[in-house]
Amino acid sequence: MIHKILYCLKSSFQNLRNNLFLSFITTSTITITFIICLAFFLIVLNLSVFKENWVDRLQIIVYFNDSANAATIDKTRSELSAMVEVETITFVSRKEAMVLLQQSLQGQDGILEGLTENPLPASLEIKLKQEYLSVDGVENFVAGISGNEALQDIEYGQKWLQRFLTIFEAFRITSLSLGVCLILFTYFIISNTIKLMIFSRREEIEIMKLVGATSLFIKFPFWIEGIIQGFVGAGIALLFLYCTVNLFLTNHLVSLNFFLGAGNFIFINFSIAGIVLVLGALIGLAGSLFSMNSIDEFNV
Amino acid sequence: MIQLHQVSKLYGSNIPALSDISLTIPKGEFVFVTGPSGAGKTTLLKLIFSSERPSQGEIVVDGVNIARIKQSAIPYFRRKIGVVFQDFKLINSKTVYDNVAFTLDIVGTQRKIVKKKVWQVLKWVGLLPKKDSYPPCLSGGEQQRVAIARAIINNPVLLLADEPTGNLDPDLALEIMKLLKAINARGTTIVIATHNQAMAQRFSDNIITLAHGQIQTNSQ
Ligand SMILES: Nc1ncnc2c1ncn2[C@@H]1O[C@H](COP(=O)(O)OP(=O)(O)O)[C@@H](O)[C@H]1O
Numbered sequence: 001m002i003h004k005i006l007y008c009l010k011s012s013f014q015n016l017r018n019n020l021f022l023s024f025i026t027t028s029t030i031t032i033t034f035i036i037c038l039a040f041f042l043i044v045l046n047l048s049v050f051k052e053n054w055v056d057r058l059q060i061i062v063y064f065n066d067s068a069n070a071a072t073i074d075k076t077r078s079e080l081s082a083m084v085e086v087e088t089i090t091f092v093s094r095k096e097a098m099v100l101l102q103q104s105l106q107g108q109d110g111i112l113e114g115l116t117e118n119p120l121p122a123s124l125e126i127k128l129k130q131e132y133l134s135v136d137g138v139e140n141f142v143a144g145i146s147g148n149e150a151l152q153d154i155e156y157g158q159k160w161l162q163r164f165l166t167i168f169e170a171f172r173i174t175s176l177s178l179g180v181c182l183i184l185f186t187y188f189i190i191s192n193t194i195k196l197m198i199f200s201r202r203e204e205i206e207i208m209k210l211v212g213a214t215s216l217f218i219k220f221p222f223w224i225e226g227i228i229q230g231f232v233g234a235g236i237a238l239l240f241l242y243c244t245v246n247l248f249l250t251n252h253l254v255s256l257n258f259f260l261g262a263g264n265f266i267f268i269n270f271s272i273a274g275i276v277l278v279l280g281a282l283i284g285l286a287g288s289l290f291s292m293n294s295i296d297e298f299n300v
Numbered sequence: 301m302i303q304l305h306q307v308s309k310l311y312g313s314n315i316p317a318l319s320d321i322s323l324t325i326p327k328g329e330f331v332f333v334t335g336p337s338g339a340g341k342t343t344l345l346k347l348i349f350s351s352e353r354p355s356q357g358e359i360v361v362d363g364v365n366i367a368r369i370k371q372s373a374i375p376y377f378r379r380k381i382g383v384v385f386q387d388f389k390l391i392n393s394k395t396v397y398d399n400v401a402f403t404l405d406i407v408g409t410q411r412k413i414v415k416k417k418v419w420q421v422l423k424w425v426g427l428l429p430k431k432d433s434y435p436p437c438l439s440g441g442e443q444q445r446v447a448i449a450r451a452i453i454n455n456p457v458l459l460l461a462d463e464p465t466g467n468l469d470p471d472l473a474l475e476i477m478k479l480l481k482a483i484n485a486r487g488t489t490i491v492i493a494t495h496n497q498a499m500a501q502r503f504s505d506n507i508i509t510l511a512h513g514q515i516q517t518n519s520q
């Protein structure tokens with residue numbers, strides 16, 4: 001049995017060597033395919049992490065009308081506190097808002113000197129409970145309170161959020177459809193290479209059948225072949241992306257990390273590499289598995 | 301060894317390549333199948349080798365009913381049978397040694413045993429000195445001897461030869477026929493298809509003559 005397996009493996013590598021040019025073309029095509037796929041995947045992955053972080057830190061600020069008196073403010077505050085979504089609520093009076101503004105303008109408070117009256121509205125800073133911290137959750141909450149007469153404005157970075165979500169969705173859909181296309185493409189490339197290899201070895205296969213080789217024994221080297229091509233293609237793609245990002249983007253990575261918050265930038269790690277390699281091998285295996293008809297059709 | 305009972309074979313068209321063939325070839329025989337080109341000789345060997353399935357009838361070879369054999373059982377059935385063709389069917393990119401060893405490699409024989417057996421058989425057909433040559437560097441007679449070595453290395457119970465001397469000069473053909481006779485003397489049943497009536501008559505009394513897919517004479 002061991003001899004048989006060794007013989008099989010030997011002939012898979014012999015196959016690769018005999019069809020070096022073909023293998024080279026196939027593998028580089030797969031590599032390019034995987035690089036494109038992986039790049040998009042990493043972008044989407046990081047954007048989604050960014051989205052999560054952002055939403056996590058999201059605060060909703062409601063500003064009161066200037067006409068709102070203490071009683072109205074109190075009433076609104078307790079109404080809002082009673083809502084299931086709300087975790088904490090902090091009142092910022094007009095005075096406090098002014099103090100905060102002055103603090104943030106340290107040294108430049110001359111700007112405020114000409115003011116005869118405080119233009120800042122009183123506000124409530126609302127933090128939602130974890131389970132409502134999603135884009136939908138926030139928007140539902142905002143829609144629910146926006147009818148309140150006492151409120152002048154509700155602020156939660158909506159413009160940004162909308163724009164970001166549009167970009168994010170575009171990326172997600174593009175990468176998803178690209179991923180599906182490129183997987184099919186890889187499958188197609190591998191399957192055709194295997195078919196060519198079978199064709200170039202048809203005489204040998206014919207003779208193998210004549211001398212009583214089992215179907216499994218004849219096909220096994222081609223399966224290995226497909227697996228190797230998918231695996232190697234995916235592997236080179238990983239290596240290429242890893243090196244490129246590390247060589248050229250290291251400086252930018254730091255700022256990117258800062259931007260995303262708390263070092264959350266996700267790059268190729270062991271589990272991603274593992275998944276990609278397995279995926280490559282699986283596509284390769286599928287590509288060769290379903291190209292075996294021609295072997296069965298050699299009638300000897 | 302071989303029994304055919306009312307066997308017919310149609311290839312797509314309505315004209316049968318073989319029709320209503322019944323014959324018995326006992327163990328240890330040396331039998332010729334002759335007839336003009338297109339008579340159905342190759343088809344008959346293909347049926348016996350399970351390359352083609354009969355359209356009708358039963359075929360029993362070495363106790364196996366190959367009219368109903370499972371596809372997955374065919375390789376194991378073939379390991380008991382040697383085949384030789386007019387065009388030798390050698391792998392040109394493998395050495396003589398590897399061409400012959402191939403038959404043992406695919407059944408997972410140990411390297412040491414493979415070596416011993418290949419040496420033995422190459423010596424027996426007189427090609428040991430050429431074991432590292434590639435088939436295209438050999439003469440037709442030598443190539444056919446390699447093919448025969450490959451066919452007999454597993455000690456088959458049956459050897460089928462389809463026009464084994466068709467590509468060879470008369471003196472080389474004679475040599476190959478003698479080799480086949482010697483294999484027969486070791487107990488292997490041999491069936492040779494040839495359109496060469498004279499050669500058949502020279503080497504055996506057991507001649508089955510086909511014409512238009514039917515048995516014309518059977519001198520067994
Ligand atoms: N694969 C095939 N498909 C269709 N017809 C075939 C095939 N093989 C043989 N035939 C036909 O069957 C008949 C017998 O052929 P064959 O057995 O090769 O004869 P022989 O070997 O005696 O010359 C011929 O008429 C041939 O054209």
Ligand SMILES: [Mg+2]
Pocket residue numbers: 341342343462
């Ligand atoms: Mg013929």
